[in-house]
Amino acid sequence: MAVRKRSSRDIRSESRLDVLHALLAQGGATRNQLARGTGLSLATVATVVSELLAEGLVAETGSSTSGVGRPTTTLAIRGERGILAGVDVAETYVSTHVFDAALTELACTDVPLDERVESADHVVEGLVRSLDEALEAAGRARSELLGVGVALPGLVQGRAGTMSVVVPAWHWRGVGVLDLLRRRLDVPIVVENPLKAIATAELWLGEGRRVASMVTVNLGTGVGVGIVLDGTVLRGATNSAGEWGHSLLVHEGRACRCGRRGCVEAYVGAPGIQQTLREIAPDHPLTGTQLQRDFIGALGAALAAPDPDPAVVRTLERTATYLGAAIADLVAIINPERVMLTGWTAWALGDRLLPGTHAEVRAQAPRGTTADLTVGISTVRGNSAAIGMATLALERFLGDAGLLTTRSPLAL
């Protein structure tokens, strides 16, 4: 792949994205407010708004009179323009979230997947069922969909036309899962891996467009990052950037499910945290908790007790040390302005993990990289992979309408 050449079309596309992001963030705004919020000229804002009005994605919702001037029109995203679905496919479930065009969630459903069945057909069946159930719960029809975004748990690789999906747990390499999906759903589909979907959600709905560089750190069973540079998610040569979970914390350390030894994930993924507890207190009752979310929830509950179990406290401290050291590596290499923790471990333990993690990042990262660095918990709650996929589906829809230049090579 050669250097991507930008065109003046890309610049117009970025202005449209800026205006959309500002409208989403502010709920509603006047042209003047949009110009102030985006840093664009009023003339550019006026042009962009008229394009979005013509596309039916933005509406004039009223007028406000401020002071003595003439009334100015308030604009907002027109949720009723259509609906979007964001689908989070994991190894054991499919979670589908339906949104209106203003990214307000209308309904969601979870359909369990039998993880023993590894065929792509089986997953596609579950996905279609989950989508139909979510549409029914929202009282909407497939025909209203502007697009569907699907997060697949693995490496979604390659460029348009030569894409492949590698899901380690499913041995899917080379299987035409995308063809299967396209045949079943007669709507535009985009696919991505969850790390990039989560980073996209943070970019649209969180902090991403206010800072020049940000890393989203997803903490769950697996762990990984999304790297956002100048408003764009870093994809990498084969769309595999962000696999920090499988970078080293300890050379020749704990075995990781990827086959490598000593990966970050083997220490700060939920099973890794359980392993840390096992090393501290081999007979602790929580070492037997089967489901990982239950284990993390129980750990959070144990920490909230008035006189918390020392083994649990020690586990949290060691986890914060591991996590801080691993984030310090990201800070050394990427030097971002902001690090946002996300994912269900972050929701459950984040407030307790954060002080120790932040202290370790400050202690371990190179001098001068942490003075202005913020480490926080993402404010995008819910299923951020699904939310991110819905925003990618919206981007694809706007791309098809000629309003955005496609950065993602991943549309079907």
Added chain:
Amino acid sequence: MAVRKRSSRDIRSESRLDVLHALLAQGGATRNQLARGTGLSLATVATVVSELLAEGLVAETGSSTSGVGRPTTTLAIRGERGILAGVDVAETYVSTHVFDAALTELACTDVPLDERVESADHVVEGLVRSLDEALEAAGRARSELLGVGVALPGLVQGRAGTMSVVVPAWHWRGVGVLDLLRRRLDVPIVVENPLKAIATAELWLGEGRRVASMVTVNLGTGVGVGIVLDGTVLRGATNSAGEWGHSLLVHEGRACRCGRRGCVEAYVGAPGIQQTLREIAPDHPLTGTQLQRDFIGALGAALAAPDPDPAVVRTLERTATYLGAAIADLVAIINPERVMLTGWTAWALGDRLLPGTHAEVRAQAPRGTTADLTVGISTVRGNSAAIGMATLALERFLGDAGLLTTRSPLAL
């Protein structure tokens, strides 16, 4: 810092850079050849060439007749437009290289620095003396300088107006070294850290503009990387991106001179390689070699012997394993198309290190990231930090002439 907005001026600037890079790479070319080489339209090439002709940086050097068409004019960079100096300031020496405007080296000098003297004054003195000696060796005058680029060994941080230089060995934090420099030299000066200078050299003269993503790995006493994405060196929030040398290889492993434990540098920096030999064969004669370049040179010579010393072979193997594992982490996080090894350890040991390193990268990096990945030894030889600084000085000169938009916040 907010998201950097691009303008149509940036796009014109990139076209000019593309044409300059193509002219440097090809030596001389016709407008048609430039259009083919850069992917720009012939009209854009013609416009850019006329701007560069007007600035005196490009000249028409002759005409070639190919086939039956009318003769076409050959263009080349006009070396005589002026001279550039690239200065590599290390802890124990200042190396200054003088180039013509076509980046052909005219002369160089090395001035030793007494590393016991830590004052900024002392370093600035050494720098000015080195520059004057190099100019004299080239038979040129300070007045001919279009610019001077200085690589400083440490973190060069901040934005225009609030810059600081942190050189750990010199305790320079907060000292106005830049003011000192500017007072002594009445020419435009840019400063950067060596990692970004080396990446810039690879971008201008090596592989950088042919691939969408590249990491340059510098191996010397210290180690670190330059990350090049879409033709731009990643700087990070405080210009500190690339400190991979101080990311973890072994959590709580060997002490590193940065104060952290287990850094990559403590294993693959020259003193780290010597430590590996010491662990394998504590009494080996090479463990006593004082100067690091001498040690690496002696290691290379010992490996070239007909029946090489097993301890030395084992040291190389372990170094390749460490280096491969640490590069695999970069590949996991950044997913680049190309990794280029550079620096004096790479020149001395690279051909012997490469097979083991590449095998370890393939074994350790996430699936799907290594199929198209090239790991190679940089073809930019000589002092690539000095070469990179000269190119940054040229960029600065072109920026002042209105031909390039400045990406670097580091000009004085």
